[in-house]
Amino acid sequence: MGDRSRSSQTIELAPETTGSTIRSWARFYDAVGWLMTFGKASAMRKETVALAQPAAGEKVLDVGCGTGTDAIALRAKVGPGGEVVGIDAAPEMISVARSKAAKRGADIDFRVGLIEEIPFPDDCFDLVLSSFMLHHLPDDVKGKGLAEIRRVLKPGGRFLAVDLTIHGHSFVGHVMTLLGHGERGQATGLRAIIDDAGFGEVEILESKFKQLAFVRALP
Numbered sequence: 001m002g003d004r005s006r007s008s009q010t011i012e013l014a015p016e017t018t019g020s021t022i023r024s025w026a027r028f029y030d031a032v033g034w035l036m037t038f039g040k041a042s043a044m045r046k047e048t049v050a051l052a053q054p055a056a057g058e059k060v061l062d063v064g065c066g067t068g069t070d071a072i073a074l075r076a077k078v079g080p081g082g083e084v085v086g087i088d089a090a091p092e093m094i095s096v097a098r099s100k101a102a103k104r105g106a107d108i109d110f111r112v113g114l115i116e117e118i119p120f121p122d123d124c125f126d127l128v129l130s131s132f133m134l135h136h137l138p139d140d141v142k143g144k145g146l147a148e149i150r151r152v153l154k155p156g157g158r159f160l161a162v163d164l165t166i167h168g169h170s171f172v173g174h175v176m177t178l179l180g181h182g183e184r185g186q187a188t189g190l191r192a193i194i195d196d197a198g199f200g201e202v203e204i205l206e207s208k209f210k211q212l213a214f215v216r217a218l219p
């Protein structure tokens with residue numbers, strides 16, 4: 001008996017990165033997210049998509065896309081003339097994202113890829129999103145990744161970064177520490193990191209979710 005009965009999907013090789021990838025529990029990621037947000041994950045996703053302001057016909061990149069939830073929502077917004085690409089360092093996350101998109105009939109190019117070497121030419125996206133992913137990167141990779149985002153954004157394009165602003169003493173803070181993600185901060189910290197990467201206009205967006213930071217930057 002071979003391994004064929006276990007899965008018909010081939011998992012690609014994982015590229016090397018010092019970013020913290022999610023591999024062994026990729027299949028449970030959405031459920032864990034739901035639990036950790038006390039069921040608010042879907043409202044948070046809606047807020048993310050609203051603040052990203054996707055328009056019909058736009059070309060969008062979701063970097064560190066995980067299981068593809070945001071990419072799938074953005075796909076519906078950009079319409080048939082638009083295009084959505086999701087990259088993630090973890091082949092297991094990309095595999096889940098592809099299955100979810102196939103079930104929903106969403107035509108999205110999900111690829112294994114690194115933020116520090118975005119596999120696309122200069123000036124090709126109207127919108128780049130990074131959601132809950134920058135805190136997975138050590139400082140040097142964060143710097144390289146943000147430079148890559150600037151490179152692939154079209155002039156006039158925009159970058160939306162979403163990340164946690166939770167504190168170590170909160171429930172979610174403890175869970176994040178257990179998962180090995182010690183570094184968290186305030187929206188101002190996220191804005192400063194993006195500023196340092198040489199983006200033009202960088203602004204913190206208002207949101208009802210105080211545990212999240214939404215920062216929009218122009219290249």
Ligand SMILES: C[S@@+](CC[C@H](N)C(=O)[O-])C[C@H]1O[C@@H](n2cnc3c(N)ncnc32)[C@H](O)[C@@H]1O
Nearest residue numbers: 017019020021022064065066089090114115131
């Ligand atoms: C907390 S998850 C966020 C996933 C998704 N964006 C979301 O909002 O649910 C962080 C993701 O970043 C990915 N990641 C870590 N290092 C990376 C890198 N160097 N390049 C691309 N993705 C990376 C992880 O594999 C993981 O899927």
